Amino acid sequence: MNQHPASRRHVVGLGAAAIGFAPLPVATAKAQQVPAMVETAAYTPRFVSSPDGVRLATYEFGNPQGPAILFLHGFAQAALSWDRQLRNPELSREFRMVAIDLRGHGMSAKPEGDAFYKPGQVWADDVRSVIAELGLRRPVLVGWSYAGRIIGDYLTAHGAAALAGINYVDASSSLGDPAFLGPDVGLLGPQAMLAPGVEGFIDGTIRFLRACFARQPEPADFQTMLAFNMLAPHYVRSGLAGRPARYEDVLKSLRLPVLVSHGEKDRILATPMARFTAATVPGARLSLYPDSGHAPFWEEPDRYNHELTEFVRQVQVTR
Template identity: 80%
Template sequence: MSNHPPGRRDLMGWGAMAAGLGLLPASAPAQQSPARMEGAAYTPRFVTSPDGVRLAAYEFGNPQGPAILFLHGYAQAAMSWDRQLRDPALARDFRMVAIDLRGHGMSAKPEGDAFYKPGKVWADDVRSVITEMGLQRPVLVGWSYAGRLVGDYLTAHGAGALAGINYVNASSTLGDPAFLGPDVGLLGPQAMQAPGIDAFIDGTVRFLRACFATQPDPADFQTMLAFNMLAPLYVRAGLSGRPANYTEVLKALRLPVLVTHGEKDRILATPMGRFTASTIPGATLSLYPESGHAPFWEEPARFNRELADFVRQAQGSR
């Protein structure tokens, strides 16, 4: 399969929309390969979690370099990290792996809350990728909802296999309204979980717009909308209402941690990032005054430089 499929954005847009609305099968067929991303050589593969869910994984960069495992947010996909995975400097020095979370992208999309509500299934997904792909002391980079996956992993499996963690505009607790931005309601039934085709599409568009202080260009936005539509309504609903009791785990963490947060975030407000950084002993807080919910996309040069420095420091800390 070519690394540069013609008309990728147009073709993916129709396919993603059909899958997200339940017009195509919910699970990727066994013979299907993870989607190839445009503009960079990489190795696609599937990893199977203990409960049988097949996860699409994508490996970029230097196979001998320090490992980075990228975890995307709610209704997103591995392609969210395009500006990291295709960065020549990062690819030269690091082994980068990004996955489509269960229910997202090209990963399987089983129906039923048992596949989405328990923290253990998310923890086991992360461990399965680390184990099956042989990632040696990876740095986890968790964006938005993936902060909860990091918490699930630490709760179930501890931090012994990790070199460090980068929380990126990430959720690490629930309950304090000060941690929520003015557009966090777009995650609910009025937008991202709206029933009906028109409302479902419109809600996804509004949520994506709210993620950026500086809007993506039309072609990039079209791609983002396409892979967001791959997350069906039942998956989005399954991710909601989960407990997030990670505070004691974070307090006990003895690991290099970088907390990155865009100060114009309309989904998770800056106090969320400040809470994470102040709760984890020794954590570093890096604020991006001009970025919204996705500083890795809006200011990739700074983000990639800080990530590279952090990974080198974390890998040398033991």
């Protein structure tokens, strides 16, 4: 895999901090505790509290005066998933970029109980809390995989007035058709990501991660991904499972720019899912990546970053 400005060394350094080898910086007074690889990351961490009291870890990169992009990761992932965007020099010069560790993931709080994960309202309120507390002015919302549901939750509860645009990336927007699901979607269930026992849990997570990529990550990158996937406990993953996904009405009512990005070799969510999203949202644009799997933003970051840049610029002109 080609090297990019976000070096594997930085990825692994930040990943090590995330799994507890060293604390993430939460205040200037603690800066001397942060390892050198994390100190050079040039990001601002901050915790935001949702209305139900769950503390959400957020990370800000880039130009604080630029148009805002808010990144939401997928099932059992973390803000680190967006490393090749958050550390991209071109994106950083132009945009204010914020990524969240969703509740139950990464360095965010992990309360027990389905009440913290099953209702769509809690996910909607998380997104609204981050936008409000960080003062994000009409951000472009970028959602990968499971985050398509979270975008749907947000739109259902709070509407689209606070957003400038949306980028669905291999994202779930409906469960209404079996054709939307790829051959490896079953790995999200008891045979892999929800497998009982430590060995099954680890093995299942590895299998799921492998299935996310048509172009496999380098070993150091995969190691970091596995580390932050393991931060999502079994009860959190179970809490995310089985939620309804009925977002067709809000998609049809959207009147803002929408970009749908999707890898055609995705074995988790098939291309018909993306085609459905693009066809349901008035005026949405579909961008397919023939050589990518479930994570085109990682597998083809140069193309994806260029398209995201152009999309956000367009949004600023049209809004």
